[in-house]
Amino acid sequence: MTGVATAGVEEPEGPICLEDGGFYIVEMSRGRHCVTHVAADGTKRDVVATAGRPNGLAIDGDGNIWIAEATEGALLCVAPDGRLLQKVPGDADGRFLWPNDIALSESGLLYMTDSGILDSEFIDGLDIRADWATAPYDGRVYEIDPRAGAVSRILDRGLRFTNGIAFGPDGRLYVAETLSGEIFAYDLAKAAPLRQPFGNCMLPDDRPVFKGPDGIKFGADGRLYCTIYGQGVVTVLDRAGKLVDRLPTQGAKPTNIAFRRHGAEALVTEVSAGRVEILAMPCAGMPLFYPRGLVN
Secondary structure, three states, X not given: OOEEEEEOOOOEEEEEEOOOOOEEEEEOOOOOOEEEEEOOOOOEEEEEEOOOOEEEEEXXXXXXXXXXXXXXXXXXXXXXXOOEEEEEOEEOOEEOOOEEEEEEOOOOOEEEEEOOOOHHHXXXXXXXXXXXXXXXXXXXXXXXXXXXXXXXXXXXXEEOOEEEEEEOOOOOEXXXXXXXXXXXXXXXXXXXXXXXXXXXXXXXXXXXXXXXXXXXXXXXXOOEEEEEEOOOEEEEEOOOOOEEEEEEOOOOOEEEEEEOOOOOEEEEEEOOOOEEEEEEOOOOEOOOOOOOOOOO
């Protein structure tokens, strides 16, 4: 760790780094439940409050913010001034259960994980419920057409708390399953992409507490960087899926990671202390996609 980008935020997640050095986060707590902009000078501004638990974020090439909203069970798009531009309320069967994290593709299609359980059935106040290990998860991976405002494909389901999502240097889509520690890859060129095991990013740990991979991002070195909630570390998988490094965070509950637009540094959201940590990295991040024209 090399510093703290901001502190005094409530259950931060979903960091999105901006070109000017500022960034967006969500504050997931019941007291805040909002998207927050933090300027390069540290000044904070509320962008928009959501229904109850904003989670993952993405930003498109027009500067619009895409939000995975867990309590509402919807994918939202808002302008930088907070105006609602688009809402995808669920799939053909009804509302999403727990929209969690988002990755935008070069073509403009959006990919979202759904952890597969209602947040009200998983969280009690600020605490994870004691029966989390036996809860009935139906974690999913969605392909969504933002322009149409609808789900185009369900790529997978039946996962045990689907979480982080990112495109890899090979063009495949990578997804974290928190309870197992597994990272899966999907070849989107196939009509029915199969779940392909890539690697396990967990450290050995027999404690009966909720822990596992949360947000994930690829570095320019082709390696995958995984925040491990409950273990206070960012673990690193090489191109073959082997765990090759571990980067400690100051807090024990990192939730997500985003590389700065310039330089070898990343922002890590950490909920136990309510801050965004600055983590020195061995490389810059793999460039993300910022497609334009996703909403009218």
